[in-house]
Amino acid sequence: MNLAKHLNTFGQYLLQRHGERVHKLALNASFTCPNRDGSIGRGGCTFCNNASFNPQGRQPPTVTQQIAAGRAVLAKRTGAKKFLAYFQAYTNTYAALEVLKPLYDLALAEPDVIGLSIGTRPDCVPDAVLDLLASYRDQGHEVWLELGLQSSFDRTLRRVNRGHGFAEYVDAVQRAHARHLPVCTHLIVGLPGECLSHSRITLARVLELGVEGLKLHPLHVVRGTQLANEWRRGEYQPLALEDYVDSAVNLIRTTPPDVIFHRVTATASTEILLAPAWCNKKWLVLNKIAEQLGT
Template sequence: MEQIYTFGNYLKNKFGCKVYKVGVNISGFTCPNIDGTVAKGGCTFCENDSFSASTGQTQELKGFYLNLNSKSNPNLDKQLQQLEFQFNAISKKQREKYGAEKFLVYFQSFTNTYAPFETLKALYDKALSFDNVVGLSIGTRSDSITEETLEYLAELSKTKEIWIEFGIQSVFDETLEKINRGHNSKNIKEWILKAKSKGLNVCGHLIFGLPDESKEMMLETAKQAYEWGIDSVKYHPLYIVKKTALANDFIRGKFTPIAEDDYLDVLVKSITMKPKNISVQRVTAGIDDDSLLSPDWCRDKNSQIKKINSALAPLKLKY
């Protein structure tokens, strides 16, 4: 059996030790299709409250939101404190439980380039100052990053491991419109190519099972994302949680989530057509709590991984 080239493999090969991503959620970040800049309400599958910046131990700054045009940030010091607290707590657990030795700080929730450059620079620099941090991974949208931020990240990448994670989701504009994404596929391609031209590492997020998409459309999204030169990929099935526009469609019988067998089929085909140099960071997603409406197979990640490996086995591959 040949193991699929994972992000963990990539990091182990590069740094010679266990490198873990420390996911942090900083108050004040939102999205342009939530705050009304390009749309309202967020993507149809997104439950905005689930992106709470609070870890249960740090105080969330309620009612405080930044965007690219914010003139000031009165809460920067508090954001920096949140960042440090979360990093220390999570990295400690990763060291003790998993033997992690080095870390990437992962700016995870919402759109983590959607703030004034001075705020971003302060947060990124602070994250890189922590012990045993070798770099950053920054989750964002292609319509929410500036040339100035891209140039700065490119400069950091000369000495640090810098990744940008773009939500591609689909390359079909009709799908992006249906999910209220707020930008088109041309915008995604443009900014991925810009990031690559500056020598940055790019991870692309792909969602299989979006409204009215055929398997052929899902595979075309993967094909084009690979052609754009992404370095790593996350594959997600679309699952439905409460308090979302998609949940309303599901309840009214207007949307049916992807079946597990169909997801496995598209996933395996996407993996086998993937260039070998592209690492895999995620092969599935889900949630096991009362917020999940459907599909039920997204509750148990361990079961999903077993079935994914069973589907890969005839190809002599494993995850």
């Protein structure tokens, strides 16, 4: 089924805005995270595994090489001729401006790259970085700030070792909006100790801030994480497919139609996925969500 018939998808937004299909090129620029390097903590979030971004554990190719490789795959698969450089792995604003700007500039120098999508944490977006991103947008580039919030409940954020609270997220969104930067907020459904009511409250708090985009993710258990240890001990039970679909549909239906959904599920490779097994079946999940939205 066509999900775009039932909600405002990022792909449709880009098509309408740019007159042709635009695809994201996911990039790993070898950043780390303050929750890993000791600045605020060690070990990272309880659900995060290095291999999910870099399965071979090797130094990733250069940004230019990654763009070339991604372009070749997507052009063959979809025929796309325009792309967004998606700095995805870890915290992509967690460096000095002298480091960030050349990387962003390198991506934007590619003639078919029309903009940037920057994945980061709410506590790692200083004003200087926001000013830089706003300058790209002022030049006509498509620019999105993607903030990983996951939950608005500080108790949950402590439970999964996020290293920041909801207040940092509010501050980051307000400063981004002051510069007319659109924000896409990442939310995880099925976090330890949470149910649908928690997700609904988190969504309401996020929407109150006027964010332009959302990503919904089911929490899945991958190898090499603290969450995996908790799952093995029976301390965490992942959502069943039907429960995630019900939750996602509920959240989508309570979201204003002008808010853009960049994603409504997430997957992990079979090499690292422990549970639930359905999290490696992207189209099964999307089709079930579309089907339920259509009823």
